[in-house]
Amino acid sequence: MNQPIPTKNLETLIQNELIVPSTTDNQKYFFRSLNYLGSKLRMLDTIGEVITELSPEGGVVADLFAGSGAVSRFLSQNRVVVSADIQEYSRVICSALLNPSQNIDTTRFVDKCQTSNFYLDLRTACSDVFRYELESIDLAVNGLPSQLCEFLEEASLLKSRSENYKNCSARLEQALKSSHEKLIKLGCEEKSFATATLYFGGVYFSFEQTAAIDAILNEIESAKPADRDTLMAALLGTISNAVNTVGKQFAQPIQPRMANGLPKKGIVSKAKKDREINIFQSFTEMLKKYSEMESSGFPHSALRMDYSDALDKLPKNTSVVYADPPYTRDHYSRFYHVLETICLRDSPAISQTKVDGKLQFSRGLYREQRHQSPFCIRSQAPSAFTTLFEKVANIGASLVLSYSPHVVREGEHPRVMTIDDLTSLARNHFRTIYTVCPGEFKHNKLNSRANSFEQKLHGEVLIICKN
Template sequence: MQISILQDEILRQEVFRPIHYLGSKYRILDFIEETVDKIDGSKGRVCDLFAGSCSVAFKLAHSRPVIAADVQEYSRVIGSALLLASPKPPDNIAAAFRSLERISELNHAIKPLVDYEENCLKQAVEKNVLPLCDLIEHGSVIAYQLQGSKASDELSTLLSDTIKRLKKANLFDGTQALAVKYFGGLYFSYHQASQIDSILYYISEVADQPVQNLLLASLLSTVSEAVNTVGKQFAQPLRAYNSDGHPKSGVAKAAFKDRTKDLFREFEKWVRRYSDVPSFSHSNLVRRSDYIETLDHLPSDTSLIYADPPYTRDHYSRFYHVLETLCLRDNPSVSKNTANGVTQISRGIYRSERHQSPFCIKSQAPVAFENLFKKSLQSDCQLLVSYSPFDESKKSHPRLLTLTDLLALAKKYYRNVEILSPGKFSHSKLNHSDKHLHSSDEAEVLIACLL
């Protein structure tokens, strides 16, 4: 019965939200589809050029073939699970994970930290929140290993001992403790991180690539729901203290809610959801490639390109670096920041080689957008570009190119350029409301570049 309900829901809404996504198009999916159908009645293939969470591609795929392209691996994984043939997942997944967990050397190595965190959560419920705040701020294993820590003596001792135990078990330098080492204590509880590592190990043993994609996408959705941050994003770990040094209100409640979730159970739910996605009657394509490579190698049946590039200095890779690392499972180096003459590793444990989009670099953005318009026209495709207006006279998050700039570039290549609006709505900004910069009530327009 439950499976039938999920199938009916997906078929009715034609919507799937795999992860919490910055600037999600969730609320204008119908408008995007209506616009695509209006300007391209041929029902040709649509290329979702910056696919991200693939929600737009999934919506459009119900009525026409699509190609979902993005430079990030996590997007390729999600797109493959949603848009390509849905394989049957293995049986008894949860039992296999729990069996791995019981015999795992990893869980033995981190048990003191797990016990300590459970005690911190218990104390927080009893109104002593300071040990938990200390763990949230200073509990990263990799941060302690690379540069020491300002943690309490007890937590510092446990972190040091955990590193020794992981090394003794030959787990520290490889990828079997990837989530524990990079993200435990910081984004997830240590126990949740070990569950993530168990799932990753299980997935790595699956030989069938489509099944791997389904399982890995299910893991990405699981961690996106479980992560203990404001807005469920990975751009910045929680700050447990206010600027005056006192614990933030609500930090204990949020930590308890997020960090006590059983990720094996949540993972099972997401596996069922992905498995219930109906197969499409036409052939969809999913590629991991940047926008230039994608535009240079479009399938011949592509008739329209939908582009939702970034517009600000905020590189999207910062918001999804945890997802990217889990997909690549590659033990990355950690980026560093220098402030006031002091160099430290990034507090968010960002990948040092994470993607830097030319659309987010002031000196490169004009050329990047010009290439977008030029190559789309060379491909003999109509182009639909999403843009979020902003008020330059107010405290808005400035775009590197204004709408006027974009229209001027578009008209260099397309003779017929129109601005279309779905009406008033606001994007989810993935942070506290008091941190929101002013944004236009008309938070999104579509620039239609027609042949």
């Protein structure tokens, strides 16, 4: 394992230190569930080595802020894992990674989705907007992109109706109105039967894709309870791969035009490529990966709850807590709201922004009630970390804390706490504190020009706290 690095002047040392990451033969426990910002896939070996050193006899390990579940899955091969995250999409994925259902007949399930009356009804209801979208893409491919640009900007059933179709051409308005009225007659709006189509069709996905997503969701609801998390996790992975945005994130819908109103270079080919992804085919491939996944047989669990509540519920033989809280709002404020809404299949109010003195739906169609972690709010972070340190120490466990240090440059949001701030707080609860640098790797960039920060060497270090 890499030798501990003194915490003193760590930010300076990190800029110069080059350590090659280790490798592993346990590739079957590496699993990429989502296009996830800040994924830990490249540092799993180091995390595993550190935790094994802290707890060689294999005590329970807790994975707080579990996100896409990569760490939980990797650690589950040789010890009991309790994963926890306040987001439902994370609980679903971690549940599927830790305890995958291996009793699903993939071909039969997908066939039920494709032949269901519900799917056929959705396709019929949305036929007008289906045709309009295909026409827009065909025109764009043949050198006339303006209709596609308008479609990408305005073709939201909820948003366009809320704004009385003020930015829509007459033909787009007719297609959207017709489809929306037919969906209402089916009862889809009041009963949340077409969540993907109503909230995200046209904006993040093609309407053909959202009809398939809703058909799969409908069948998941009637599936056996033991199979639902595996089915839903496979759908989330499918959605993550299919979404028509830059970087496959959900922070912002794609913007098809430049500031001068002209179409962006490559916008037509990207829209066509993403929107032609076959949801049923992609879902079939993803579900097979989950269904064929090996399980270690340990009694793992996945919790949906706040980190503090999760710490109160950990078993007494928990020996290590791994924590990867968000340190800056750039990374976590809006990037997974679509997945959360798909998982909950509810009818959330959409947040609004003021433009020219008038309120209108946020361009990203964000949920009004979105969780923002206290760890990325400057005024709340010290108290949140104090709670984390205190509760981990009180249960007699060691803490492995992921941290992403960097030098602040123009346009960046700094970490709300420095590594010196963190170690100072940790010393109130732990006798031994040191750091490990997992190697020369870099985090994903955020995917807009304003936020596309230079990738840093050593995008992550581990702060080890033990008594």
